[in-house]
Amino acid sequence: MGKISVAIPDLSGNEEKYVLEALRSTWISSTGSFVNRFEADFAKLCDTRSAVSVCNGTVALHLAMLALDVRPGDEVLIPSLTYIATANAVRYVGAEPVFVDVDPLTWCIDPKMLEASITPRTKGIIAVHLYGHPADMDAINHIAGVHGLWVVEDAAEAHFAKYRGRTVGSLAPLATFSFYGNKILTSGEGGALTLNDPHLELRIRTLRGQGMDPLRRYYFPVTGYNFRLTNIACAILCGQIERYKEIIGQRRRIFNLYHEYLDGIPGIGFQPVAPWAEPAPWLFSITVDAQEFGTYRDELMAKLAKADVETRPFFLSLHRLPPFRESSRRRGEELPVTDLLSNIGMNLPTYPGLENSKIEYIAGLIRSVYRKR
Numbered sequence: 530m531g532k533i534s535v536a537i538p539d540l541s542g543n544e545e546k547y548v549l550e551a552l553r554s555t556w557i558s559s560t561g562s563f564v565n566r567f568e569a570d571f572a573k574l575c576d577t578r579s580a581v582s583v584c585n586g587t588v589a590l591h592l593a594m595l596a597l598d599v600r601p602g603d604e605v606l607i608p609s610l611t612y613i614a615t616a617n618a619v620r621y622v623g624a625e626p627v628f629v630d631v632d633p634l635t636w637c638i639d640p641k642m643l644e645a646s647i648t649p650r651t652k653g654i655i656a657v658h659l660y661g662h663p664a665d666m667d668a669i670n671h672i673a674g675v676h677g678l679w680v681v682e683d684a685a686e687a688h689f690a691k692y693r694g695r696t697v698g699s700l701a702p703l704a705t706f707s708f709y710g711n712k713i714l715t716s717g718e719g720g721a722l723t724l725n726d727p728h729l730e731l732r733i734r735t736l737r738g739q740g741m742d743p744l745r746r747y748y749f750p751v752t753g754y755n756f757r758l759t760n761i762a763c764a765i766l767c768g769q770i771e772r773y774k775e776i777i778g779q780r781r782r783i784f785n786l787y788h789e790y791l792d793g794i795p796g797i798g799f800q801p802v803a804p805w806a807e808p809a810p811w812l813f814s815i816t817v818d819a820q821e822f823g824t825y826r827d828e829l830m831a832k833l834a835k836a837d838v839e840t841r842p843f844f845l846s847l848h849r850l851p852p853f854r855e856s857s858r859r860r861g862e863e864l865p866v867t868d869l870l871s872n873i874g875m876n877l878p879t880y881p882g883l884e885n886s887k888i889e890y891i892a893g894l895i896r897s898v899y900r901k902r
């Protein structure tokens with residue numbers, strides 16, 4: 530069967546052609562027609578006025594913190610179950626992430642837990658749409674409104690997911706995306722911010738480009754950064770965007786087959802879907818209840834690895850990791866839903882070219898581990 534990877538980018542459309550066009554045009558830095566085209570197309574698909582490309586998803590979050598003027602001493606509420614980049618971006622500006630447990634019904638930050646974490650230092654909330662599932666944005670935006678907080682969506686894992694019929698990226702004043710190699714759309718490394726406010730856009734574009742005044746070359750009103758994305762990367766993204774429906778359709782096929790083949794195995798659970806959610810099919814997730822399944826998640830992963838099937842454990846509870854476990858406001862606390870999911874959750878191979886026979890094979894392996902318990 531050969532090794533089955535967790536993720537492989539699908540670059541089978543016009544990606545190669547557009548990269549060659551970019552190379553031959555000599556526009557290989559961060560200006561060029563593919564940058565403009567990608568930003569326009571992506572904004573349209575996210576139902577926002579603008580999109581700003583940046584060199585990765587972590588930088589998109591960092592730039593969001595800078596644009597919102599987050600400072601040392603500020604606190605930002607983030608879910609404890611997310612990729613480390615969400616927390617790192619808060620630290621880059623000297624602020625403190627305050628970890629909030631996730632909702633068992635969405636695996637995203639639990640709106641019911643937000644209020645108890647708000648202090649006079651709290652400035653905002655980063656809502657992560659985890660594993661493709663949108664966070665409960667109306668509830669989050671409501672609490673933010675009551676307490677005068679900003680909201681940012683981290684949509685790195687949820688391109689084009691829908692929340693009550695609206696597209697992620699358009700559900701808060703600012704949203705961030707990643708186009709890393711395992712994400713739904715990819716340029717290898719890449720990221721973007723989506724937004725509607727033209728003033729905020731100007732501030733973001735200025736900070737992204739070394740702080741230069743867009744109307745006055747080499748005049749720098751603020752200290753900025755070089756966070757730009759290349760025209761070559763945007764050429765790849767233009768190829769990806771043309772086929773976004775196909776890419777998502779392929780991933781949905783994989784989700785449906787995993788559901789079908791894994792259904793009824795005692796102890797194997799699926800990602801919940803809220804009634805108002807249309808999740809993006811990112812990496813297929815399961816949970817392993819060792820009592821019922823007879824085998825712990827880590828043992829199941831080891832057995833799959835032996836059969837050359839690559840998997841990923843869920844993210845670890847961030848408040849327990851070295852950069853945060855001593856210093857964070859949540860040190861030593863139990864965040865029960867995050868703590869449980871990070872111990873029992875895992876992602877299975879999910880990429881557009883994954884054949885039905887391989888999905889059946891992977892599911893068969895999981896079923897055989899149950900039988901052999």
Ligand SMILES: *Cc1c(COP(=O)(O)O)cnc(C)c1O
Pocket residue numbers: 585586587588611612614615657683685686706707708709718719720
């Ligand atoms: C991938 C990811 C990021 C960071 O993106 P990079 O492009 O790898 O820097 C941020 N947040 C979440 C939730 C992610 O999954």
